[in-house]
Amino acid sequence: MEESQFSQRPQKTCQTPFDNFTTLKTIFGALGLNVKDLVVLSGKFSFTS
Numbered sequence: 001m002e003e004s005q006f007s008q009r010p011q012k013t014c015q016t017p018f019d020n021f022t023t024l025k026t027i028f029g030a031l032g033l034n035v036k037d038l039v040v041l042s043g044k045f046s047f048t049s
Helices: 021-030 035-046
Strands: none
Touching: 021 035
């Protein structure tokens, strides 16, 4: 039986408002995302109402 993709993810996959850039970069990297993804997604949620 193969492990599901979800069971291979790190425990912490959601950022908090208190995480620093290094922590965010690590979290996004573990999800297969890069710094550009981090900036675009963070900006998206900062400017939505």
